[in-house]
Amino acid sequence: MSQFTFIQKPAMIHTPGKSDPYVTRVSEWIEQDWSWNGTYDLGVVGIPLSKSSISFSGAHSHPAVFRQLWSAFTTYNWDEDIDLKDLKAADFGDVTMHITDILQCHQNIEEGVVELVQRFPSLLPIFVGGDHSITYPIVKGLMRARQQRIGLIHFDAHLDVRDTLYGGPSNGTPMRSLIETQAVQGEDIVTLGLRSFANSKEYREYAEGKGMKLFTQKQVKQQGLANLVTWAMEYLGEKCDAVYVTFDIDVMDQSVVPGVPAIGPNGLTAAEIFESAAALGQWEKTLAMDMVCVDPTKDTRDITTRVSVHTFLHFLTGYYKRVNR
Template sequence: MLNSDPLWPRAGDWPSPVAEEWADVALIGMPTSRTSLSPTQAHTTPSAVREIIRRYAALTDLRIVDAGNVREPDLNEQGAIDSVAALRAELVIALGGDNAATVSTALGRWGTAIGTAGLITLDAHHDLRDGVTNGSPVRRLLEAGLDGRRVVQIGIEPLANSLAYAERARDAGITVITRDELRVRSMEDVMAQALEIAGAGDGPIHVDLDVDVCDRSVAPGCPASLPGGISALELRIAARVAGAHPAVSSIDIVEVDAAADSADERTVRLVALCVLEAISGAALR
């Protein structure tokens, strides 16, 4: 049980949205896992994040609401899109689930503005596979009308992708910033470049924080995380920078399987901290 301290208000326990009432930030759980390429219980993660986020401090007076979890988003993708679209908030943060959550969240926020929208992914993978899986969200968004010239992929690990998908990214006009480049550039610098490219159409930007972009030592609950990824702090910085940018209308945090996390719950804790970083960024808008 957490200690009660009137001088330390805790994060979490945010109210449900009220019809027609505007919020600064809205959370929504997107427990996708049925189409994962690897067996996963990623659907357990949104609830795990909500539980652990209460260990941390609430440092802003923004109006934050929590819409709960979408019911079976894998089986009713349109329903998931509609649930996101119904949220009246400056910034929507979706708690995955696997990377399939990116499609519903982005399309729900973009609506008819997809032709001017931008996408930034922090991910070890291109997510350009064929089919409908957690490995295909970027390809599916491109096919839905997203302009590849306004897509930036940060943290791509060449050894975790095929040449065919690297060529598919190049042919689509996607800007790729590999892990090697991140060794000599700060995350603030990279995010500034990404936001400029993704925002070139003056439309809404969606940011996909795929936690498997991180080093496996800090993200053991990600089935596809690898040794040599970015640090937990770099991911937190990206979340805060994204949250602070006025064109970023939505962020998802995905590819974490809470059931496969380490005993100290370090991966779920990282997701919770990214949520709070994004909220802290939103307070700077």
């Protein structure tokens, strides 16, 4: 039985096997005994929600496939000569979803985040979506639990500032919802990777009017993603107590992530995202992160989920450097 009210064991648990004493798989490293005794450096929480997606999405199945693929990866980062198994990690399961009520799902997410942070205040939470609507209740929960000024670094092809009057809360509304509920100030959001022919002029004007800092795919290519991430860290670091990082996987090129609802050409590369994830994981102001909008039902050989697992592992490589300075 879960020790949380709003977080429960995932529907399927993959039992890790040990076949080689000299190889540690991610599935062996991340604790799944559901006792959660002691302290942890990081914790994984699945949020299997995609009924709030504007277009059809099977992103609710991403947390399950994400966990299933843990057995395909080791904990050793060759390039950095870092073994993540030295970090203490746990899988806390999935936030409980209501079968039809999106607002109730969002409330469960917010309450689950508050529970987790209050129980493990020093934990680095990693949230595995689900569609992008989950970022709104996650950040609201972090705000309630920590009472800090939180900024966002938002990797996305889309602004996500749609008006909730047209379709209610969805994967297209999290940034607007955060701004309009005053959970986050517009000027504390930096969006990287916006794609042409995926947004509207009216919503651009709304975002700019609220002070959001916006960078398109073209600007990223011209200025370099690493340079813009460094700029965002300096910009937000001066005024925010902490920063939340959200990776909408559709920010990457469709050739890299075929399993997202909104595929598009000329997106960011996997290498650019992995480098950014590592830098943000290492930054002391990074409070938590999520990965959203991966649809395994539209994927080929789990290509897209493998990209999200690599994003997760590179982020934790940076975090390893943070805690081992």
